[in-house]
Structures are given as structure tokens and as C-alpha cells.
Amino acid sequence: MEPKLSPDLLLTGYRNLVLVRTLDSRMLSLQRQGRIGFYVPSTGEEACQVGSAMALEKRDWVFPAYREPGAAIWRGFPIETLIAQAYGNAADPQRGRQMPNHFGASDIHYVTTSSPVGTQITQAVGAAWAAKIRHEDVVSLTFFGDGATSEGDFHAGMNFAGVFKASTIFFCKNNQWAISVPVAKQTAAKTIAEKARAYGMDGVRVDGNDLLAVYAVTKAAVDKARGGGGPTLIEALTYRMGPHSSSDDPTRYRSKDEVEAWARRDPIDRMRKYLELKGLWSKDREDALRAELDDLIQNTIKEVERQPPPAIETLFSDVTAELSPQIREQMEAYLASGERRRPEMLDKFPL
Amino acid sequence: MPAMTMVQAINNALREEMRRDDRVIVLGEDVGRNGGVFRCTEGLLDEFPDRVFDTPLAEGGIIGTAIGMALYGLRPVPEIQFMDFIYPAFDQIVSEAAKMRYRSGGQFTVPMTIRTPFGGGIRGGHYHSQSSEAYFCHTPGLKVVVPSTPKEAKGLLTASIRDPDPVMFLEPKKLYRSSREEVPEGEVLVPIGEAAVRRPGKDVSLIAYGYMAQVCLEAAAKAAEKGVEAEVIDLRTLVPLDEPKILASVKKTGRAVVVYEAPRTGGFGGEISAILAEKAIEYLRGPIVRVTGFDTPFPYTLEDVYMPNGDRVLAAIDKVMAF
Numbered sequence: 001m002e003p004k005l006s007p008d009l010l011l012t013g014y015r016n017l018v019l020v021r022t023l024d025s026r027m028l029s030l031q032r033q034g035r036i037g038f039y040v041p042s043t044g045e046e047a048c049q050v051g052s053a054m055a056l057e058k059r060d061w062v063f064p065a066y067r068e069p070g071a072a073i074w075r076g077f078p079i080e081t082l083i084a085q086a087y088g089n090a091a092d093p094q095r096g097r098q099m100p101n102h103f104g105a106s107d108i109h110y111v112t113t114s115s116p117v118g119t120q121i122t123q124a125v126g127a128a129w130a131a132k133i134r135h136e137d138v139v140s141l142t143f144f145g146d147g148a149t150s151e152g153d154f155h156a157g158m159n160f161a162g163v164f165k166a167s168t169i170f171f172c173k174n175n176q177w178a179i180s181v182p183v184a185k186q187t188a189a190k191t192i193a194e195k196a197r198a199y200g201m202d203g204v205r206v207d208g209n210d211l212l213a214v215y216a217v218t219k220a221a222v223d224k225a226r227g228g229g230g231p232t233l234i235e236a237l238t239y240r241m242g243p244h245s246s247s248d249d250p251t252r253y254r255s256k257d258e259v260e261a262w263a264r265r266d267p268i269d270r271m272r273k274y275l276e277l278k279g280l281w282s283k284d285r286e287d288a289l290r291a292e293l294d295d296l297i298q299n300t301i302k303e304v305e306r307q308p309p310p311a312i313e314t315l316f317s318d319v320t321a322e323l324s325p326q327i328r329e330q331m332e333a334y335l336a337s338g339e340r341r342r343p344e345m346l347d348k349f350p351l
Numbered sequence: 352m353p354a355m356t357m358v359q360a361i362n363n364a365l366r367e368e369m370r371r372d373d374r375v376i377v378l379g380e381d382v383g384r385n386g387g388v389f390r391c392t393e394g395l396l397d398e399f400p401d402r403v404f405d406t407p408l409a410e411g412g413i414i415g416t417a418i419g420m421a422l423y424g425l426r427p428v429p430e431i432q433f434m435d436f437i438y439p440a441f442d443q444i445v446s447e448a449a450k451m452r453y454r455s456g457g458q459f460t461v462p463m464t465i466r467t468p469f470g471g472g473i474r475g476g477h478y479h480s481q482s483s484e485a486y487f488c489h490t491p492g493l494k495v496v497v498p499s500t501p502k503e504a505k506g507l508l509t510a511s512i513r514d515p516d517p518v519m520f521l522e523p524k525k526l527y528r529s530s531r532e533e534v535p536e537g538e539v540l541v542p543i544g545e546a547a548v549r550r551p552g553k554d555v556s557l558i559a560y561g562y563m564a565q566v567c568l569e570a571a572a573k574a575a576e577k578g579v580e581a582e583v584i585d586l587r588t589l590v591p592l593d594e595p596k597i598l599a600s601v602k603k604t605g606r607a608v609v610v611y612e613a614p615r616t617g618g619f620g621g622e623i624s625a626i627l628a629e630k631a632i633e634y635l636r637g638p639i640v641r642v643t644g645f646d647t648p649f650p651y652t653l654e655d656v657y658m659p660n661g662d663r664v665l666a667a668i669d670k671v672m673a674f
Binding site for chain 1: 409
């Protein structure tokens with residue numbers, strides 16, 4: 001099962017895992033300090049994000065949920081943009097319109113994230129279907145959690161993909177918890193993967209904390225889709241080590257023992273051991289990488305934090321391509337009112 | 352120039368846009384082999400076998416996949432068989448299509464036209480008759496278009512398909528085959544955002560859209576017999592609304608009757624009334640009066656009691672003319 005990946009690719013993959021982990025801990029502490037309003041960590045799930053993204057080509061499309069920064073970064077999403085989006089300031093191309101972690105970028109075909117769970121699933125199928133209509137060799141991959149498999153959009157997306165043989169990879173990150181509800185309360189099925197059968201497609205389970213296994217399974221699904229073999233459902237078994245979000249306290253609903261058992265299967269530790277066995281890694285390199293990433297993130301935060309909030313006018317733009325007469329009137333009336341309130345949200349977060 | 356029903360004009364617009372632009376895709380329930388339950392897509396599958404799709408029976412799936420196509424760069428025109436069945440797709444329309452441009456800072460857009468028959472008058476009971484335009488007018492990021500003649504249906508649908516943003520294209524099914532009109536072959540464009548004065552008058556403004564525009568014309572003809580000259584404004588586009596045309600009319604006549612067949616409370620005509628009260632109150636000689644459906648679910652047997660008609664509009668005219 002060991003995939004053939006060059007040492008360079010293996011090392012870049014590992015670097016991305018550590019980058020996501022480092023970013024998570026820094027961003028969560030920024031939230032605790034009141035410098036950003038909210039954060040969604042993905043600690044423990046890094047291998048799912050990076051391993052799957054490694055199997056895609058640039059031309060492919062990703063329809064994410066809100067816990068896959070590793071996939072975006074792998075595809076080229078700049079760290080400074082990710083951090084600026086969390087601040088929602090003038091350096092955010094989305095102009096501060098979305099909560100942290102709800103980013104996206106058209107140049108990397110990474111669709112901007114929404115909070116309603118599962119809505120991206122049918123959209124991913126539509127994009128792959130469009131590629132098929134245009135005879136273009138493009139696949140789509142959509143991320144979602146175990147909770148999303150209870151949504152109607154999961155059913156509709158799987159069903160449409162089966163019927164139209166769309167080249168979509170359904171990547172379910174089964175991290176065991178949907179906020180406080182365990183996967184056993186989402187479905188009576190023994191596995192999520194087995195649901196694929198009812199839609200006429202293959203379903204596979206993979207150890208989501210094993211970067212190489214995630215890559216291998218996703219690559220096989222992508223190759224099959226490109227060859228005209230249709231969609232695949234991948235269930236990656238992993239664990240949400242942290243809270244659902246910075247607003248959540250998981251000690252209310254799950255045991256310390258459970259968390260500790262999963263900590264022993266940490267995806268970063270496992271990848272590091274693999275690299276060490278291959279003779280590609282050492283303690284010195286590890287220390288250097290950690291220091292480099294700490295600096296990178298600290299410095300980027302310092303740079304990004306200096307940016308002002310988005311201009312008031314950006315509240316009114318991009319609703320439709322042209323400003324409607326109504327919105328123009330509302331904007332002009334607001335600007336003429338003399339009330340030029342600085343966004344107080346920058347100092348005070350209600351979340 | 353051929354005389355067409357609204358169904359034929361819609362079919363003609365779809366066919367011509369599909370010929371002009373190979374990114375235009377038609378998808379929905381029964382739109383392929385069957386040509387749609389109202390036949391709006393008849394013959395399209397034969398001419399465009401790779402771009403017309405009978406989908407599984409799932410409105411959320413139809414709109415969700417259409418959004419994905421639009422993000423990818425196509426121009427999907429999904430059909431929702433009846434507006435009464437649109438609610439499973441509500442999340443996709445309101446949370447996704449409507450917000451995509453805004454939430455991405457203009458990086459991702461959804462040029463999609465959702466066609467759906469709406470409104471009463473065909474004995475459809477409450478699941479084939481509703482007018483739920485207000486939900487969509489209340490959602491920033493959507494345009495809402497309602498034609499009322501065959502030629503304009505072609506022109507507005509063409510403009511909608513070419514629009515860079517999501518458009519709710521609501522087809523008054525009562526008018527699908529009720530009359531024919533000369534509709535030119537080739538390009539017909541009616542810009543989104545412009546109302547039309549259907550009948551000029553100086554005494555009272557009747558403001559409506561869809562089938563109710565025709566009801567207002569009937570009422571205006573009856574009013575004329577009594578010497579009252581009613582002006583009929585057909586909105587054609589609800590969002591973005593052509594306020595200047597409405598305000599110009601009411602400033603001239605000093606009286607307004609707003610007509611819509613949806614339930615009264617929270618209906619789009621309430622917004623028209625509010626705009627008139629805010630921006631033209633000094634011109635008003637009497638109250639703004641609404642003629643609407645009742646705040647009940649849409650009925651089956653008693654449909655004619657529910658639907659606003661010419662007499663009800665005439666009674667409202669009498670009421671405002673008394674001031």
C-alpha cells in the first residue's frame with residue numbers, strides 16, 4: 001500500500017501537516033486573546049486534508065467544509081490570506097464578509113466556504129458534471145464531516161453523481177463528532193462507506209490519520225474518475241482532537257480517555273516516524289522546521305494585523321455585479337448620515 | 352412573425368440562447384423527453400442531446416448541481432416544476448446562490464436562471480398555485496423577474512440567461528396559454544429592472560405583476576366606463592425594482608392600488624406600499640389600498656373566491672377615488 005512518492009513530496013507533505021497544526025494553535029490563542037473573533041481548529045485531522053489534496057491536479061476543483069485549511073494551503077492558498085481572512089480586514093479578498101475559516105479562492109479552484117452543513121456536496125457534483133459536459137478532464141473533490149451525511153444534500157449529491165457518473169470524490173472526514181453528537185447517533189449504518197453501495201458507487205474506508213493511506217486511496221479514486229469510472233465515497237477515520245470551534249467546550253460531552261486514545265494515533269507523529277525510518281528526517285530537522293514555521297506564522301500575523309478594517313463601501317458591493325438602485329440609495333444615505341462608526345467588532349467579539 | 356403563447360415564447364428563448372451560447376444547460380424534472388409538464392422545454396433534448404437533462408426528483412439536487420455548473424463557468428437554466436416544490440432547494444438558493452458573489456468578494460459567481468411556474472388560476476390547489484416571490488425578494492443577491500406577455504417572456508428570459516447573477520424567473524402559469532402575441536424570431540431583449548406602463552391614466556395607479564397585471568387591465572377597462580382613468584404599471588422585475596416609474600405614476604395620479612395574489616401579510620406589494628408612503632406621501636390624496644390573496648393556504652374548490660379579480664380591484668379603485 002506504500003505509495004510511490006518522491007522524498008521531496010513526502011517532506012512537503014509533512015511540512016504541511018506541521019504547518020496546519022502550528023497555525024491552529026496560534027490562531028486559537030489569538031482568539032483566546034480577543035484578537036480574532038472565532039476559530040475552527042482541525043487538529044488531529046491534518047492527514048485527511050493534506051493527503052487527499054496531494055492526489056489532485058491544479059485543474060481539479062475542491063468544495064470544502066470549514067475544517068480543511070491543509071487542502072487549501074497545499075493548493076497554494078497563501079498563509080497571509082488565510083490569516084487576513086480570520087481578521088476580516090482589508091487584506092482579506094473576501095472583504096471581511098465571512099467568519100474565520102470560511103475562505104476560498106477562485107485561482108486555486110477552492111470554493112468559498114459556507115456554514116450550512118453539506119451544501120457544497122451537490123455543488124461539487126455539478127462542477128464535475130459540467131466538466132463532463134465540456135469534455136474536460138477535471139474531477140471535483142468535496143469534503144464533509146460525518147454529521148453532513150445526515151443532510152439531504154449528501155443523499156442528493158451521491159444520487160446525482162451515481163446517475164450521471166460524475167467525477168466527484170466524496171471525502172467524508174469521519175472525525176467521530178458533530179459538535180456534541182457522536183457518529184453513532186448520526187447513522188445506524190455500521191460504516192459511512194457502505195452507504196455508497198445504495199448509490200451505485202464504490203465506498204472505501206481509510207485510516208484518516210495515515211497521510212500515505214489517505215493519499216493512496218484518494219489517488220486511486222481520482223484515477224478511476226478520470227478514466228470514466230465515476231464517483232467514489234471515501235470515509236476517512238479520524239478524530240477532532242479540539243473543540244468544534246473556539247465557542248465549544250468538548251469536556252461537556254466526551255471522555256478524556258477517548259481523546260487520549262486518539263492522541264496515540266496522531267497523524268503527525270506517525271508521518272514523522274515514517275520519515276525517520278526512511279532516513280529522511282532527524283531531530284535537528286524537526287526542531288528547525290518547528291522554529292521556521294513558528295517564525296513564519298508569527299511574522300505573518302504581525303504583518304496582517306496592521307491592516308485596517310475593510311472600507312465601509314465594501315459592505316454594499318458584490319451583492320450583484322452591478323450595484324442596484326436600492327443598495328446605492330441605502331449606501332449613499334448611510335454615508336451622508338455622518339455616522340462613520342469604526343467597526344467596534346475589532347475590539348469586542350460577541351461570539 | 353409567428354403568434355406564440357407564453358409557453359412557446361419561453362421555448363423559443365431557450366432554444367435561441369442554447370444555439371447562441373453552448374454554455375447554456377437545461378436541467379430539471381421531466382424537462383427532457385417529456386418537454387416539461389407545461390411543454391416549455393419541448394424539443395430541446397432533440398436539438399441539444401448533450402445539454403438537456405432529466406434529473407432525479409430532488410429540487411435541492413437540481414439547484415445544488417446547477418450552482419456547481421455555474422461556478423464551473425456554465426449558464427444553467429434549471430426548472431423547478433412548480434414553485435410550490437421549490438422549498439427543498441431553498442437553502443441552496445438563499446444560502447448559496449444568493450451569497451456566493453458577496454461571500455467570496457466577487458471571486459465566485461452563479462450565473463443561473465431558475466425557471467418556475469407560479470401563481471393560481473389553474474385549479475391546482477395549494478401545491479400547484481402558490482406565489483412565494485416574497486421569500487426571494489427578501490434575499491439579497493437574487494434578481495426576481497415576472498413576465499406577463501409572451502413577447503416579454505422571451506425578452507426577459509433572454510436577459511436573465513445572460514445576466515451574471517442568479518435570477519428567479521417566475522412564470523405566471525395562468526398566462527401560459529391564455530393568449531397569443533406576435534413574437535419575433537431572433538434576439539428579443541427586455542432589460543431586467545424596468546417596469547412597463549400598460550395603460551396610461553391620470554386618476555389612479557394600479558401596480559401589479561404577472562397575471563395580476565392582466566386583472567388590473569380588466570379593472571381599468573371597467574373603471575373607464577365610469578369615467579375613471581386608471582394607469583396600469585406592470586413591474587416585470589420585482590428585484591431590482593423600478594422605483595422611478597412607480598413614483599412618477601403615483602405622483603401624477605395621487606392614488607395607488609397595489610395588487611398581488613400572494614397572501615397579504617408580508618407580500619411584496621407591502622413593500623410597494625411602504626415605498627409610496629416613504630417617498631410620495633405628499634402626493635397622495637387617499638390611502639394606498641392593497642388587493643391580495645387572503646392569509647390562508649391556497650384553496651382548491653374555492654380558488655375563485657381566493658384569487659383577486661377585476662371586480663375586487665374595481666372596488667378598491669372606488670374606495671380610493673372617494674377621497
